[in-house]
Amino acid sequence: xxxxxxxxxxxxxxxxxxxxxxxxxxxxxxxxxxxxxxxxxxxxxxxxxxxxxxxxxxxxxxxxxxxxxxxxxxxxxxxxxxxxxxxxxxxxxxxxxxxxxxxxxxxxxxxxxxxxxxxxxxxxxx
Numbered sequence: 006x007x008x009x010x011x012x013x014x015x016x017x018x019x020x021x022x023x024x025x026x027x028x029x030x031x032x033x034x035x036x037x038x039x040x041x042x043x044x045x046x047x048x049x050x051x052x053x054x055x056x057x058x059x060x061x062x063x064x065x066x067x068x069x070x071x072x073x074x075x076x077x078x079x080x081x082x083x084x085x086x087x088x089x090x091x092x093x094x095x096x097x098x099x100x101x102x103x104x105x106x107x108x109x110x111x112x113x114x115x116x117x118x119x120x121x122x123x124x125x126x127x128x129x130x131x
Contacts, residue, residue: 007031007120009101014125021091021129027084027101027122034077037105039084041075042115044124045097052113054086058105064112069095091129098124 013025025041040055054065054075063075074087084101102118111117 007103009103009120009122011099011101011122011125014099014127016128016130017091019092019129019131022087022089023091023127025086025088025099025101025125025127027086029082029084029101029103032103032105032120033079034082034084034103035079037103038107038112039075039077040102040104040112040118041084041086041099042102042118043095043097043099043127045094048097050100050115052115053099055112056084057107057109057112088127091127093129093131096127096129098126100124 008030010028038057041053042050043053044050052066053069056063056075072090076085101122103120104118107117
């Protein structure tokens with residue numbers, strides 16, 4: 006049974022930074038594709054970033070490219086999301102997700118991920 010627990014969210018001002026963490030149990034972060042999604046108020050869950058199991062290059066949504074960095078610590082079994090230069094439009098609930106079967110063409114589709122955390126709230130004030 007895979008369990009994902011996110012933490013690190015909070016209330017910050019525009020331009021600030023936050024680092025989210027996702028502690029994983031039941032699966033090693035290096036053995037699966039790991040991803041971050043977010044759900045902004047009134048919107049559907051959307052892709053933020055991911056790391057494929059077999060790849061070294063992360064993928065990012067255009068809206069966060071250059072500001073967010075996804076990484077994983079295999080020793081601690083943690084997935085990170087470093088968020089810099091935060092904007093009010095980054096406000097939302099951030100989720101980590103995992104999949105052992107996802108392929109490149111479907112990585113933006115949340116329904117293709119089988120494991121989810123409970124989410125952590127990020128609020129960016131202007």
